[in-house]
Amino acid sequence: MQTSLSPQVKNFMANFEPHMSASNVLSTFKDPVFILAAPRSGSSLLFKTLCQAPDIWSIANESHQIYANFPHLAMENSNFDSGALGKKHADKKTATALRALYAASIVNRNNQRFFDLPQKPKNIIFLEKTPETL
Template sequence: MHKRVRRLAMRFGDAEVAAALGDPVFIVSAPRSGSTLLFSLLGNSPDIWTIGGESHVIFQQFPKLKAADDAFSSGALGAGHADAATAAQIRRFYLASLCNVRGETTYDRITSGSPKEGVFVEKTPRNALNIPFLLGIFPTARFIFLHRDPRANIASIIEGWQTGIRTGQFVTYRDLPGRPGPWCFLLPPGWQAHAQAPLAEIAAFQWRAANEAILDTLPTGRWISLAYEDLIADPRTQLRRLCDFCVVATGPALDQVAHLPLSASTISAPSPDKWRRFEHEVLDQEAEYRPAEVRLLGLPGASRGPCPS
């Protein structure tokens, strides 16, 4: 990847690289909202280009992007983190890494002089906190806001934390000041007040913080809302709606989808009542998540209660 980035820097100016990337689409959501499933489904369109996974490998090339500041105030990145040099280099990393379901790469396309048709789609859960940063790099970016009923979502975050503490999966920070043990998933501003809290409190805080950050920073007129529950209930219709938003063809794989596969990040078997394993813990956090839930219920395609996950 680094060799490709260097070659791109030598052969193409910043404006050419930005033009080749076009108007990317970012999936933003709280952790455990179904973004891995949605991302993998959309990646079946021949007109969608991705880096094949989440952007951690790219962010890791820039140590200053590990957290908001040296004090680890949060994992949120603002427009100030997207200085011109950083933004140009990140764009090169993406252009050097994108491929489509056919195995074609944007690097081969641009270096051979062929046009890159279609759209670049990305998803990394941390980006729920990073929309101002993303807009600093991609000023014309568009967004798919995937949201999920808080009860099922928070229960899934709790389960993810339990798995992370046991196995290391989902761990994002290992040595946070004041935090005994690892931290899983995204690190919102104000996390310090929850550093030693029960998992249910941390999970509800992460759900609220992610959804509120998205609602507060999405650019007007350049995003579409999708409830996870609607994706599960009618995947074909919802995927066509998203492809229309992205201005790409669905392709046979999406046109014919009827039954959804398990997400690569699934921890335990789906069930409509799975969230009730943590029912008491989750409902005890209603004061934390309810204000954000009310805002989500006002969106088109608002969630309508827990469903299999």
């Protein structure tokens, strides 16, 4: 599988990597929480409610806009028989870029970006709601 990143991600990574090491990004996402739910089951309400907790950080939305930057992961470009992604899709370049985009996008309940804070919390709880119907 050929890894392809959008021009926006390539530009972002060139500016992001000198300021944030891979180990720092990994430690930011130490214990993520994922909401996986059936359609119309109230998962959006649960997500929005949990995002109001003081220790929760999220991208404040579903992650369609992040995955759109990875054309090689799109179903129509990869002969997928489903939308499922596995270990073979997580090559180093893709995984690093995904983590960096998530890290750069996370905000707290006051919509403050994590990397804009002068005093960053040591550990955060990252909350993600699955963007696609299961």
